[in-house]
Amino acid sequence: xxxxxxxxxxxxxxxxxxxxxxxxxxxxxxxxxxxxxxxxxxxxxxxxxxxxxxxxxxxxxxxxxxxxxxxxxxxxxxxxxxxxxxxxxxxxxxxxxxxxxxxxxxxxxxxxxxxxxxxxxxxxxxxxxxxxxxxxxxxxxxxxxxxxxxxxxxxxxxxxxxxxxxxxxxxxxxxxxxxxxxxxxxxxxxxx
Numbered sequence: 001x002x003x004x005x006x007x008x009x010x011x012x013x014x015x016x017x018x019x020x021x022x023x024x025x026x027x028x029x030x031x032x033x034x035x036x037x038x039x040x041x042x043x044x045x046x047x048x049x050x051x052x053x054x055x056x057x058x059x060x061x062x063x064x065x066x067x068x069x070x071x072x073x074x075x076x077x078x079x080x081x082x083x084x085x086x087x088x089x090x091x092x093x094x095x096x097x098x099x100x101x102x103x104x105x106x107x108x109x110x111x112x113x114x115x116x117x118x119x120x121x122x123x124x125x126x127x128x129x130x131x132x133x134x135x136x137x138x139x140x141x142x143x144x145x146x147x148x149x150x151x152x153x154x155x156x157x158x159x160x161x162x163x164x165x166x167x168x169x170x171x172x173x174x175x176x177x178x179x180x181x182x183x184x185x186x187x188x189x190x191x192x
Contacts, residue, residue: 011131016175018135020089023169027095028134030056036132036168037097040125044117047106051114052121052163055098055154057090065153066091072149078142086143094169097125103159118163125166135171138164 028036037054045051057065066087073083090096101118103111122138129136143149144162154162 012127015127015130016177017126017130017137018171019175020093020137020139020167022172022175023092023094023135023137023167024172025094025169027169028129028132032132033095033097033168036125036128036134039128040099040121043120043124046113046117047109049104049106049109049114049117051102051104051109052118053100053102054125055100057093057096057098057165062090062093062096068153069143069149072143072146076146082142086141089139089141089165089167093167095167097166097168098154099125099163099166100154100156101161101163115163122164122166129166129168134168136166136168138166140164 033056040054041050043052069086069090070083072078073086078086099118099122101115103114106114126136126138140162144165150156150160150162156162
């Protein structure tokens with residue numbers, strides 16, 4: 001018979017990301033962030049490849065990325081609203097952790113499973129932050145997929161890409177819950 005963990009289950013059944021635009025300081029300091037990163041690093045990782053790493057973006061780095069995303073948006077003729085939204089994600093964030101997918105050569109572990117593991121690290125970090133009482137949100141956006149931007153601002157290698165920007169801070173307002181999926185329409189039961 002399994003041993004349930006009702007508190008963990010209650011958390012998972014009620015967890016809700018906090019919109020990044022509602023986050024403010026204080027953010028976790030390095031000592032408070034380390035357990036969150038430790039929890040994220042315990043994500044499923046077939047073959048023990050560690051196909052992800054973390055880049056912690058503190059205030060100075062966030063300001064630098066805000067300026068860089070504005071310049072890159074101008075170079076790409078990105079719509080002003082999209083450019084402003086991308087800038088605000090960095091400029092207004094109290095703290096951000098870039099979860100970086102690191103594709104590694106493996107005869108046993110397909111690239112797609114490494115991508116899944118990087119996504120799982122994002123969710124694990126998000127849940128660890130929320131479970132610790134912080135507000136948190138997982139974002140991507142056009143800049144996270146722009147090779148020039150991520151290479152120049154984050155120093156990513158060719159085998160790396162941004163799996164997510166996890167913004168962590170103090171929530172200023174609790175968001176309302178949103179409609180959840182209808183389990184009947186997305187679940188198939190097979191008994192034979």
